[in-house]
Amino acid sequence: MTIPDDLPLAPLLDADRSALFLDFDGTLVELAPEPDAIVIPDTLVPLLAALRTRLGGALAVVSGRAVGAIDTFLHPLDLPVAGVHGSERRAADGSLVLLPAPSLDAVERAAADLLRRHPALALEPKRGALALHYRQAPQLEALCGEVMQAAVAASPGVSLLHGKMVFEAKSALADKGMAIGAFLGEPPFAGRTPVFLGDDTTDEPGFAAAQQHGGTGIKVGPGTTQARHRIAHPAAVRAALQAWVEGPAPR
Incomplete structure (x- = not known):
């Protein structure tokens, strides 16, 4: 194109x-x-x-x-x-x-555990949102998506965005x-x-x-x-x- x-x-x-x-x-x-x-x-x-x-x-x-x-x-x-x-x-x-900021406790725990196992990942906390960047580890895209989707599914009022080299949990509102x-x-x-x-x-x-x-x-x-x-x-x-x-x- x-x-x-x-x-x-x-x-x-x-x-x-x-x-x-x-x-x-x-x-x-x-x-x-x-x-x-x-x-x-x-x-x-x-x-x-x-x-x-x-x-x-x-x-x-x-x-x-x-x-x-x-x-x-x-x-x-x-x-x-x-x-x-x-x-x-x-x-x-x-x-x-x-x-209103939803609870992101489940997402934070899952993302932090993933970061401990894969230090090339990066977490960006925000008010009412948490972004997991995998720009330095593109091979982990599928794993990051699976972990974040599972955590978001257990978090009422939270939705998941998939942007450029990032998964972000945020308010569904x-x-x-x-x-x-x-x-x-x-x-x-x-x-x-x-x-x-x-x-x-x-x-x-x-x-x-x-x-x-x-x-x-x-x-x-x-x-x-x-x-x-x-x-x-x-x-x-x-x-x-x-x-x-x-x-x-x-x-």
């Missing part, structure tokens, strides 16, 4: 009518061997600040990472953020909405589509048409929600998707967003 390195956003984004939702890892920044090893391009924070201004504030990050982690990477910006797939969400007015829908009920997003960019299977609910609300999804990179558009990689995403924000101002 040939995926374009450029995607003109002028037909998809309108400064006065669109709401822009952006995944983080694999969409705005390149994936890294470890979650904390990502590199934040020098241009990213100024780009996001300019996008927020041009969109009248209707810009949000929708990520599997916690809200606090996004703040650390994007300091000094304090954008609206849906973290942990929507389990926590900071609205544009700064208020924080936290969904949260997904990125629900988070986007919640933003669209609040200013400055209300009444606007959503555009969502994401790269992973975990972003599919976000694509679905954006398109159900009359907007569009943009898939970053390869893979089966319901998104209506594609772009090759995070550098191409940043370039497309930069070109749009520097383009002609709306009349």
Whole structure:
């Protein structure tokens, strides 16, 4: 599959009518061997600040990472953020909405036991979620899936996500589509048409929600998707967003 390195956003984004939702890892920044090893391009924070201004504030990050982690990477910006797939969400007015956190005791025990036997794995605890990364041990994908699925099956209110080299147990009440829908009920997003960019299977609910609300999804990179558009990689995403924000101002 040939995926374009450029995607003109002028037909998809309108400064006065669109709401822009952006995944983080694999969409705005390149994936890294470890979650904390990502590199934040020098241009990213100024780009996001300019996008927020041009969109009248209707810009949000929708990520599997916690809200606090996004703040650390994007300091000094304090954008609206849906973290942990929507389990926590900071609205544009700064208020924080936290969904009930299910018990992850069974998942934590199973994942910790797996980590003791296979130190190349990595655990990423979050509020109401636990991610098991196997990027350094791809041969353990099937084993990680079996262990996490069994633990999640014994944990009421918990669902399992399988993303890029990661299995994540999280609240069954949260997904990125629900988070986007919640933003669209609040200013400055209300009444606007959503555009969502994401790269992973975990972003599919976000694509679905954006398109159900009359907007569009943009898939970053390869893979089966319901998104209506594609772009090759995070550098191409940043370039497309930069070109749009520097383009002609709306009349």
